Amino acid sequence: MAVNPDLARERKQATFDVEKLTEFIYNGGNIVRRRRYLQNIIFNDKYLSSFKPWAYRTREEEYEIGLAKNVYLNKLMNDLNITNAYEQFFIREAAVSQESNPLGLHVVMFIPTIEKQGTKEQVNKWIPLAKSYKIIGTYAQTELGHGTFLRGLETTATFDPATDEFVINCPTLTSMKYWPGALGKTCNAAVTMAQLHINGKNYGMHAFMTPLRDFETHQPLPGIVIGDIGPKFGYGGNDNGFLLFKNYRIPRDHMLMRYAKVERDGTYTSPPSAKLAYAPMIHVRSLIVGDAARCLAQAAVIATRYSAVRRQSEMKPGEGESQVIDYQTQQEKLFPQIANSYALLFVSRYMLDTYLNITQQIEQGKTDELPQLHAIASGMKAVSSWLASEGVDNLRMACGGHGYSHASGIPKIFINLTPACTYEGENTVMVLQSARYLVKCVSMLQRGETLPGFMTYLSKARGSKSPLDDRLQFSDLVDAYEQRAARMVKSSAMRLQSLIASGKSPEVSWNMTSVQLTKAAMAHVEAFIVKTFVEVVSTIADKNVRAAMESLCRLYAVHGMNKKMGDFLKDSYISGAQADMLMNKMLDLFQEIRPNAVALVDAYDYHDNTLQSCIGRYDGKVYEALYEYSKNSPLNEKEVLDSYYKLLRPVMKGEYSIPPVAKL
């Protein structure tokens, strides 16, 4: 393949073997080869490549094509007997990159919720139907009036002992379910969250399996009002929906009763531990972190390759135009984002592994580890989606004008990624959830109790000055982050405690500390990321790959410190002189990383068909691709459009009159 000479030179100057890093990213050469094999099947598939490009689809087409592709993929994976979750992910990554999937929530939320919260009988009854797509479900929790505040949700499920049924009802406009994915037109069922009422007593939120549409005709069932909520910022392929229950009846055995139970006579048994609800959340949140990493990585590939190809202005007059990647300010836009993408990737992998390890313990009723992990998962979900959203948009702007075009592929990544700041727990609320646990840990410390796992950093004895010097030792970087987090966590807990001591209620005191608490919780998460990044990099066997990743890991830590230097300076643990050193070292790291920039993003091994970017192509033929993209704009199908005759020409001729509305 003929490659743009700048990109070819970039690849030659890398100090490590890209393939070895790719193998590390994907957990081994066998998986890399299998991923390529599977993705090639997709790239060569005639049906999947027959659709018009995403940017030219109407909302209705986006939905229908999303459905067509995903129905096809399900059959293909079935035919090829691809059951492994990673392999299924590789297929989707290739086939529907950054396109929303109307059948996604069915797999990610509906099936797992029934599997985890249903009794054996319920699982045996519904899961085979769900897996064969006879039942297609969603997860209906959020309402028009409430999302975050679960106790504020108004949909009720009232037990009727006379008929042994629950009556599901939305008593107000605001209690209408609103936002659930695939609810609008795709689903015929939902796991619905509703307030359980028995004999006039409210037992709180519980999950109910609610059929919504006739399994044959797909018509809404009596008592169900349902539809699509309309166009959104993105997610056109997903029919997020609204749903009203009007005295809708389901049999008692449709409540998911693995933990909480309602007997025939209305006797209620509460679940053994509220902590059990954490496990599925941890799983979904670690997937969100992985998704944030993937989106940021894809945008970084595009912007870095483009910055190596793009030449603009002369750094030294007469020496020809420079690659924009050589401007230090451009490096500041690109390299920290490459570092962030790797940091998030490694943390998501760690979280998923930890979740899988503790799943067995949970099954045996051991839930000690859950609060700590839940706190980190909530905070990580927020920090990762914020970091990646901000990063992707910065990378878009780093591509100048072309970044704004859908031809770059970056806007599509952004609109697909950024809802992750809101769904599955609004980010600020998530960070505050994490803070609640941290405050508890401070109280434990005050009572002289031992803190679990990673939390021990809160009680670690340190000198008054950081030993960090220009060698940027990893242990010193981790220590600086931990000290900053410990100080911020403790000082926000102190403020909270002193407000309570002054006579304010805990709730008011909490609100009066919440800005500080969010910053403390984010500092906690950032310390966790640095620590995990360092640990993962130390496991890389190949010394050249490890050296390149060590530079990136240092940049992650140093850039983060420079960005929030005030936090680190506040207690003088880091001195002014160390702060100056860190700025200089960050600029040195840019130079160290510069020869490897393209190789570091190439290692992600994203195929051009996945990136769908004219400017992030592997061969660097950016301008040819942009011209081709523009020629194919539907507006160019005719040389002179009808609108010219209807609107422009009359103006030009001084004959303009307002055209009839219906004809516009």
Ligand SMILES: Cc1cc2nc3c(=O)[nH]c(=O)nc-3n(C[C@H](O)[C@H](O)[C@H](O)COP(=O)(O)OP(=O)(O)OC[C@H]3O[C@@H](n4cnc5c(N)ncnc54)[C@H](O)[C@@H]3O)c2cc1C
């Ligand atoms: C693309 C997309 C897909 C979705 N899919 C689903 C789905 O499949 N199923 C489903 O049930 N829902 C779904 N949702 C809804 C989503 O889960 C909620 O929007 C989300 O939980 C946030 O809740 P909210 O909209 O009520 O925001 P609000 O809670 O109303 O947030 C508004 C503001 O108030 C602040 N705020 C709220 N409470 C507090 C507090 N206690 N302390 C401090 N600040 C606070 C928030 O930080 C935010 O700034 C989806 C949403 C989107 C955008």
